[in-house]
Amino acid sequence: MTPPTDFAQTAQQREEVRTIFERGAPGRRASHLPVLDVPEQPIDDVLPARFRRRGLPLLPEVSEPEIVRHYVRLSKRNFDLDSGFYPLGSCTMKYNPKLHERVAALPGHSRLHPLQRPERAQGALELMWGLQNALGEIAGLPHVSLQPSAGSHGELAGVLLTRAYHEDRGDAREIVLTPDTAHGTNPATVTMAGYRVLGVGTDANGGVDLDDLREKATDRVACLMLTNPNTLGLFDPNITEIARIVHGVGATLYYDGANLNAIMGISRPGDMGFDIVHFNLHKSFTQPHGGGGPGAGPIAVSDRIAPYLPVPIVTRTEAADGPVFDLVDDLPKSIGRVRGFQGNYGVFVRAYAYICSLGGEGLRQASEIAVLNANYLRALLRKQGIGEYLATPFDRHCMHEFVMSGGPMKRDLGIRTLDLAKRMLDFGVHPPTVYFPQLVEECLLIEPTETETRETLETFAKILAEILAEAVESPETARNAPYTTPVRRLDEATAARVPVLRQPLG
Amino acid sequence: MADEHYPEDLRYHREHDWVRVDGDEAVFGITWFAQDALGEVVFYEPPAVGATLAADATYGELESVKAVSDIYAPADGEVVSVNEDVVAAPELVNTDPYGAGWLVRVRLTNPARLDALMDQAAYVAYLAGLGEA
Numbered sequence: 101m102t103p104p105t106d107f108a109q110t111a112q113q114r115e116e117v118r119t120i121f122e123r124g125a126p127g128r129r130a131s132h133l134p135v136l137d138v139p140e141q142p143i144d145d146v147l148p149a150r151f152r153r154r155g156l157p158l159l160p161e162v163s164e165p166e167i168v169r170h171y172v173r174l175s176k177r178n179f180d181l182d183s184g185f186y187p188l189g190s191c192t193m194k195y196n197p198k199l200h201e202r203v204a205a206l207p208g209h210s211r212l213h214p215l216q217r218p219e220r221a222q223g224a225l226e227l228m229w230g231l232q233n234a235l236g237e238i239a240g241l242p243h244v245s246l247q248p249s250a251g252s253h254g255e256l257a258g259v260l261l262t263r264a265y266h267e268d269r270g271d272a273r274e275i276v277l278t279p280d281t282a283h284g285t286n287p288a289t290v291t292m293a294g295y296r297v298l299g300v301g302t303d304a305n306g307g308v309d310l311d312d313l314r315e316k317a318t319d320r321v322a323c324l325m326l327t328n329p330n331t332l333g334l335f336d337p338n339i340t341e342i343a344r345i346v347h348g349v350g351a352t353l354y355y356d357g358a359n360l361n362a363i364m365g366i367s368r369p370g371d372m373g374f375d376i377v378h379f380n381l382h383k384s385f386t387q388p389h390g391g392g393g394p395g396a397g398p399i400a401v402s403d404r405i406a407p408y409l410p411v412p413i414v415t416r417t418e419a420a421d422g423p424v425f426d427l428v429d430d431l432p433k434s435i436g437r438v439r440g441f442q443g444n445y446g447v448f449v450r451a452y453a454y455i456c457s458l459g460g461e462g463l464r465q466a467s468e469i470a471v472l473n474a475n476y477l478r479a480l481l482r483k484q485g486i487g488e489y490l491a492t493p494f495d496r497h498c499m500h501e502f503v504m505s506g507g508p509m510k511r512d513l514g515i516r517t518l519d520l521a522k523r524m525l526d527f528g529v530h531p532p533t534v535y536f537p538q539l540v541e542e543c544l545l546i547e548p549t550e551t552e553t554r555e556t557l558e559t560f561a562k563i564l565a566e567i568l569a570e571a572v573e574s575p576e577t578a579r580n581a582p583y584t585t586p587v588r589r590l591d592e593a594t595a596a597r598v599p600v601l602r603q604p605l606g
Numbered sequence: 607m608a609d610e611h612y613p614e615d616l617r618y619h620r621e622h623d624w625v626r627v628d629g630d631e632a633v634f635g636i637t638w639f640a641q642d643a644l645g646e647v648v649f650y651e652p653p654a655v656g657a658t659l660a661a662d663a664t665y666g667e668l669e670s671v672k673a674v675s676d677i678y679a680p681a682d683g684e685v686v687s688v689n690e691d692v693v694a695a696p697e698l699v700n701t702d703p704y705g706a707g708w709l710v711r712v713r714l715t716n717p718a719r720l721d722a723l724m725d726q727a728a729y730v731a732y733l734a735g736l737g738e739a
Contacts (some may be wrong), residue, residue, distance in 0.1 A: 518645075535672040541643070590669040593646035596697065 107167055112177065112586045120170050121605050124162035131164070158605050162461055177586040179530055181388075185556050187477075189501045189533035189545025190283065190331060192361045192383035193390070194470075199457065200386060200450040209449050212227050214441040224445065225425035229414045231452045232398075238360075238463070239377045239400035240370025247410045248396045248444045252285040254378030254397030255325070257410055257438045259293040261376060261401060262323045262352045264408040266436050271350065273322035279308055281330045281537050284360055295322060302539060306494040307336040310345070317349045327356040328363075328372070329499035331537045331545065333474065334363070345372025352376060352405070360384045361549070362500035367466030375402045384449035396447040407433040412442070469550035470500040473557060477548050478502045481562035489513060493540055500549070508541030512516050513571045515578045517542040520567060522589060523581035527563045610638050613704055617720055618729035619680035619735050621662075624704065625723065627714070634680060636668070636699065636709040639733055642676050644670040647696040652688035652710060659712060666709065668699065681719045683712030 141394070143152075162170070186193040204210065212224055232244040242515070248254035259276065266273050276290040279300045287297040298316055300310040308326070317324075324346045329335045336342065346353045355374040361384045369377045382389035382397040389395055411434045412427035432467060458466060478498055481490060489509035492502070506517035521531035521544075533545040548557055571578050582588060616624040622640035626633045628718075641647065649669035659665045664676035688710050692698050699707040714720075724732060 538673055538675075593648055593697065596648035596669075596671060 105438055109586060110586075115173075115589065117261070119164065119363060119603060120160045120167070121158075121603075123166050124160055126161055128161045128163055128166075130162060133563060134415050140220065141468070144215075153429055159496065179525075180390075184528050184530065185548075185552060186373075186530040187546050187548045187552075187558055187560070188530060189333075189503075190536070191390070191533065192358075192380070192547060192549060193530075194361070194383075194386060194549040195551035196386045196388050197452070197454070197457070200453045204446050204449040209446065210598070212445065214224070214445075222425055223412050225427070226416075226423075227446055227452050228442070228445075229416050229425055231263070231448050232453070234412055234455045234558050235398055236400050237460075238356075238364060239355075239374075239379070240368025241374070241377055241400040241402050243403070243406035243409060243546075244398055244400045244447060245409045245413060246396065247438050248378065248397040248399060249439055249444055251356075251378055251380040251397045252397040253290065253438065254380075254399050255285055255289040255354075255356065256292055257435070258324060258354050258376040258378055258389075258399050258401075259289050259295065259325075260435050260438075261408045262354070262406050263293060263295075264323055265352065265405055267375060268408070268433060273320055273351070273596055275318075275321045277313070277316055277321055277324040277351075279326065279330065280539055281306075281327070281332055282325060283327060283331060283356060286356060290325070300324075305335040305496065306332045307338055308342055310338060310341060310436045313342065316344050317351065321346075321349055321351045323326045323354050323357060325354040326374075327359050328369075329359050329501075331359075332494060332499040332503050332540070333359075333362075333501040333533045333545070333547075334494060334496060335499050337373045344436055347373065348351055355459075358383065362467055364467040365460055366467055370400075372404065375405055381447050381451040381508040386454045387447055387450050394444040394447055396444050396451070398443075407431065408435050410435055410438045412437075413502045416498075452564075466550045467500070470548075471498075473548045474500050474502055474546070477546065477557045477560065480557065481546075481564060483561070485565040486561065486568060490544070490564075501545060501547035503537070503539050503540050504544045504546065506544060507572075509568070510542050514575045515566070515571050517577075519571075519578040519581065520544075520564075523567045523570075523578040524563060525582040526584045527567075529560060529563060607642075608638060609698055610642070612637065612726050612730055614726045616704065617680065617723035617725065618732075619662075621678035621680075623678050623680045625680045625720065626704075626708075627717075627720065630714055630717070631686060632681060632683060632712055632720075633708045634665075634677075634710045634712065635703055636677065637729075638703050641700050641707075643705050644668060644675060644699075645672045646670055647699040650689075650692045650696045650709070652693060652700070653685050655685050655687060657685045657726055658715075659685060659710075660721075661716070663672060668696070674693065677709065679712075681712075681714060682716040682725055683714045685710055686688050686713050687711045693709060 111125045181193055181195055208223060218225060228246055233247060237243045248257045274296055275298050276295040277298050277300050278286045280302055290297045300316060301303045301312040303309040308352055343353050352375040353373055355369040355377040357377055357379045377400045379398050381387060385399045411431055415426050474496055482492055491505040491508055493505055507543050510516050517534050521534050524531045535543055536545055616626055616634050618624055618667050622637045624637055643674055647668050647670050651667040653665045659679040661682045662681055665679045666677045668675050669675055692707060
């Protein structure tokens with residue numbers, strides 16, 4: 101591969117970026133309505149003046165080709181999984197099989213109205229019921245709610261369930277423990293749910309510091325939120341002892357399912373002692389995601405938490421002429437609804453298609469290959485030419501992802517993890533997650549996923565070696581990268597300090 | 607961005623905060639190492655004037671392009687004033703961490719606590735140890 105050395109502006113960089121409102125001309129339309137062939141009704145008879153807007157809405161006035169070219173142009177400025185390798189740690193950017201899109205596009209799925217009555221949407225409810233059962237089996241926890249619409253939303257629902265559980269027993273508690281390797285959403289969730297965050301340290305092996313946990317686990321603790329494997333990509337072998345400590349003080353154990361891709365069909369959070377699990381359907385069960393959605397964050401819970409689950413729950417009852425599916429609202433101790441309607445249904449369809457097409461053995465194999473791929477890539481990145489500059493902080497096999505530290509690179513070559521990440525863009529790969537988790541200096545969090553080939557992993561290692569070799573000669577090249585992307589190095593500090601949050605129209 | 611340096615007239619906390627003692631008052635800030643690790647600072651959330659700060663506890667937040675980080679009080683004190691210039695222009699923490707980038711001025715409530723802090727030589731040795739770990 102030849103690294104780009106011609107730093108002249110690309111056609112895309114020269115192109116003037118315009119919003120759709122800056123295109124078109126007054127009166128231009130993408131479609132024209134036919135001549136009215138029914139008697140015209142006075143507008144006041146149809147909609148009284150007090151409900152009508154006074155002026156016309158400000159809408160783009162563009163032709164159909166202008167619309168199509170605008171959005172196709174935008175899509176070409178994007179990077180996606182269908183374009184290249186996307187090892188964004190903790191985000192599980194696995195390939196999304198096109199079969200799922202075909203299934204989700206069937207009119208019975210795609211045209212279903214959210215207010216359709218249950219008796220008219222039996223097929224959809226059957227799918228949701230099947231998905232609930234499959235997720236319960238994967239989690240090892242039988243009671244499932246599909247309502248939450250994102251991982252963070254599932255977390256919030258899960259911690260509200262913990263609150264409902266403790267309050268129902270007349271047991272007021274005020275603290276939730278989160279390890280310092282936790283996803284940033286965990287402490288945010290805790291605060292939103294009205295609890296106080298108390299951090300738990302990490303031991304030398306990258307797991308929960310048991311002594312610190314024993315000290316902090318008191319009867320004021322409502323819950324421990326844990327990701328296993330954690331954000332260092334390491335499975336905590338002390339999980340049953342952790343569960344014993346947490347349950348010993350009457351607290352619940354919460355499983356952040358962000359890293360479920362490492363253990364599907366191999367070990368179950370319910371068997372480890374967890375009470376509440378959230379899934380990220382958009383990560384582990386394939387879904388085009390990124391840029392804010394759509395997602396789904398269903399939760400699975402143990403028997404003692406089940407009475408508080410959000411409503412509605414999908415139920416199945418046997419009738420004379422076959423099973424009947426329904427949405428049930430009357431759970432007296434439920435925390436209530438956590439969103440309108442029934443969730444992001446299209447996400448359910450794709451996740452169910454994935455689970456059904458792989459089956460239990462297939463899911464297990466997906467996790468096994470995800471772990472194998474991560475360990476193979478980790479081994480490649482420890483070799484000469486890379487290993488001197490990128491340290492591997494924990495000398496253990498990783499699970500589905502692993503951390504590296506750009507500390508030696510920063511000291512010896514004078515380039516930072518951010519520069520390395522930006523330079524990768526010129527080679528047509530998406531960089532890994534950077535600067536997370538925070539306890540690793542100049543961190544890279546790399547998650548290749550099971551859907552990448554051995555050749556892709558080897559190419560990625562070659563790219564890293566090439567960038568580092570280039571930085572030995574000329575660190576400036578990485579410091580000023582990227583050169584070939586639609587926009588060059590962005591001024592992130594000014595964007596954060598002086599954000600432009602409003603696009604004036606007209 | 608300032609060049610790496612650690613003034614001799616300051617005392618240092620292991621969370622990379624510094625103290626400049628001024629009679630019965632003191633000024634707190636973060637070290638060159640801390641601002642370098644954070645990257646470009648984009649937001650400073652200061653404590654309220656009059657707030658009581660406890661040594662080793664957090665008293666405010668600095669947000670950089672990478673992350674939001676807590677700031678630790680190196681000593682006990684009561685906030686006399688906060689640096690509004692940094693609130694308006696957080697990049698001062700990067701360009702002048704020991705001068706215009708100071709964060710808070712306190713009245714010391716337990717000056718004896720300062721003895722637990724590192725001097726410049728000890729802090730530089732501490733940083734060298736971190737690099738090897």
